[in-house]
Amino acid sequence: MDTPEGPPPERLRALPSRLTYGAALIANRIVDRAFAQAGIRRHHYSLLATLEEYGPASQAALGRRTGIDRSDMVATVNDLAERQLLERAPDPEDRRRNIITITPAGRRQLADLDRLLAAAQDEYLAPLSAADRQNLINLLTRLADHHGDKHN
């Protein structure tokens, strides 16, 4: 009976920050696994979704809306441009900018990703009722709003 493999310490178990992070790890693992089927990572999806929802935009603007850093955005756009899921074209009206536009193939891919993602959310939230899920969303949204959420 040496070190009988106890559960994690009480001090840690009820810690909101830790619980949140733990849940985030679980959620991200599930989502990543789902996206991996399509050879895609979270950034890619965020970008495609934003493009479809807001239409073409510059990399900087897209970065602001998705929470992806300018520098990381470069690589993300590169990836998706290579696969022809979006197009990068210089803005004639402002030659500093690239205008990023989603392609038809991108939209098709996005539809697939949406399905995968929905399934992932469902797996993540499996133990919660619909009411619980809404409740969780509300609580987290309030936290994000209050803290000005750099992430988004």
Next chain:
Amino acid sequence: MDTPEGPPPERLRALPSRLTYGAALIANRIVDRAFAQAGIRRHHYSLLATLEEYGPASQAALGRRTGIDRSDMVATVNDLAERQLLERAPDPEDRRRNIITITPAGRRQLADLDRLLAAAQDEYLAPLSAADRQNLINLLTRLADHHGDKHN
């Protein structure tokens, strides 16, 4: 009026996995900032807290309880041993093991950290009532339990 800086896309805003991760980023940022005052990172705290709560144990056992990987545990123990917050001694009964014991200085440090951490939790949860906080804890705990929580 070009790209009037809209908010993040609807598709992403209500996504539970993303909300959770966003909240985790916020929480971790706050906690890290608090711990940084003491020159400490989250792993260090987890280890000290576990030691005080469960008493001396081997690195592997501690890793299992805190969710810290064996290899990362080495560095964590190194750090804290250097600062004399814990002691690493070979186990006479099993020479594969190191027995890690918290020192009095470690306990003192831990008390400080607990205060810092409590303040950090409060900052994180600021917009939520006591009932809301408990609610959030319950929901996240259910998620962790259901998914067998590698993190702990």
Next chain:
DNA sequence: AGACCAACGTTGGTTTGGCCAACATTACAT
């Protein structure tokens, strides 16, 4: 006894994501 296999600490490495700093180019305001 010997032969296996499992656990331990350790080293070293990969990957991902969130960052920050700097730079040349271009736009804009004064």
Next chain:
DNA sequence: ATGTAATGTTGGCCAAACCAACGTTGGTCT
């Protein structure tokens, strides 16, 4: 015109979660 700001890009940092391998040691099994 002169300075300030935004853009895309490169290159880098760091924490954290992992994984693979190794030599050492323990325990098991026959």
